[in-house]
Amino acid sequence: MTSTLPHGQCQCGAVRFRLNGEPIETYVCHCRECQKQSSSAFGISVIVQGGDLQLLQGSPKQWARRTDTGGMLDCYFCPECGSRLWHIGNDNPDRVSVKGGTLDTAPDLSEVAHIWTIRRLDGVIIPDGVPTYKKEPPR
Template sequence: MSRSVTGGCRCGAVRYDLTPDRLPPVYCCHCRDCQTWSGSAFVEQAVVPANALSITKGAPTEQAFTTPIGVISRQFGCPACFSRLYTASPSRPGMLTLRAGTLDASDAVMPIAHIWTKRMQRWITLPDGVPAFAENAPADAFAAILSRAVRGEAT
């Protein structure tokens, strides 16, 4: 039997289990939207299958957000402390974008890529060997990076 990866909001009102038995690959986005939404320099995210996430305590609140290009992004977070937990978007059917900072083991993740580095704060230094893209990574390059990470291969 595999163990699950756990996480939740800041106040503990909403908790989740994420399978499989290891932390998902995480990437960092340095775009202005992510800076504003997180209130920080960037956001760490993991793309995970929707059926891999199980809410074990509480119920996240959903808020729809329409992007500038008209895509409706569904944001899910804690109704008590307002921590954003994950996003569902029609651009990634069957997948969720999990906020990696909500993982209980968030200190154990190591980003596999950085996107929107042209908006990156000047004081941030990226590690050597980690792919970085000035804007969004090309879909095929990003898929290959994720695939290698899921298989446990170096980027």
């Protein structure tokens, strides 16, 4: 990320937000839930402190789902276009996982960690030398 604090929005622009602090870390997640949620091979999770996420416009809807590790995850999305915006785990509500595709400036993925690689789709190439985790990374 650049030193300019990132802004983001859903696909239709009804929900807008700003990150008032630098990201803690960024992951490329290969779990089945991220594949389903993104309708793609993986999801991008930009982790920020909960207090750093500032809603600027709109009112996201929320639903909860169980995670592979047994916790609960609150999932926020645009009520107009359905774009997933961010997730907050009930076990650590001070950390927010912002969906990387919602940011106005896309995150640089060249050196980020890849998680849940046990579920990586055949043909997806992970760069040499980046951290990889078969499941969740240690905290």
